[in-house]
Amino acid sequence: MVRQWQRLYFAERFCGSDKSLHKKDFIKAAEADGFEFAARVSDASELAKVLREFVEFKGPAFLEVVIDQNACVYPMIGPGAGYKEMVTGSFIPQRQASEVLTESGKPDLF
Numbered sequence: 001m002v003r004q005w006q007r008l009y010f011a012e013r014f015c016g017s018d019k020s021l022h023k024k025d026f027i028k029a030a031e032a033d034g035f036e037f038a039a040r041v042s043d044a045s046e047l048a049k050v051l052r053e054f055v056e057f058k059g060p061a062f063l064e065v066v067i068d069q070n071a072c073v074y075p076m077i078g079p080g081a082g083y084k085e086m087v088t089g090s091f092i093p094q095r096q097a098s099e100v101l102t103e104s105g106k107p108d109l110f
Contacts, residue, residue, distance in 0.1 A: 001073045008087075009079055030062035039060035 004015045030038035037057040041050045047065070054063040074089030089095050 001076075003069060004072050005079075006068075023037070026062070026064045035060055035062045036085075038068060040064040042066040 006012060006014055006017060023099050028039045036059060041047050041051050054061050072089055074092055076087050078087060
């Protein structure tokens with residue numbers, strides 16, 4: 001999500017989210033911390049099987065799901081924007097704010 005904001009609103013300044021110089025192996029770290037179940041999924045075809053094992057594991061479990069670093073999270077409201085300016089992406093239809101009258105008779109958008 002941070003990279004998404006950096007790409008959309010901050011001229012692609014990725015200095016705070018560029019992980020190319022330091023790659024941590026979260027699975028090894030989880031195992032070192034005592035997790036008996038620690039797994040990484042990077043292939044979508046494996047997700048259902050490994051997710052089931054993760055959920056059914058009795059005890060603390062760690063699951064890392066690797067996604068495309070350019071994947072976006074929607075819906076979202078950009079900096080300084082309101083509900084009417086919500087960004088929904090290409091898979092969610094854009095919504096229009098509904099107008100209702102408050103007790104005072106003034107319109108209220110939600």
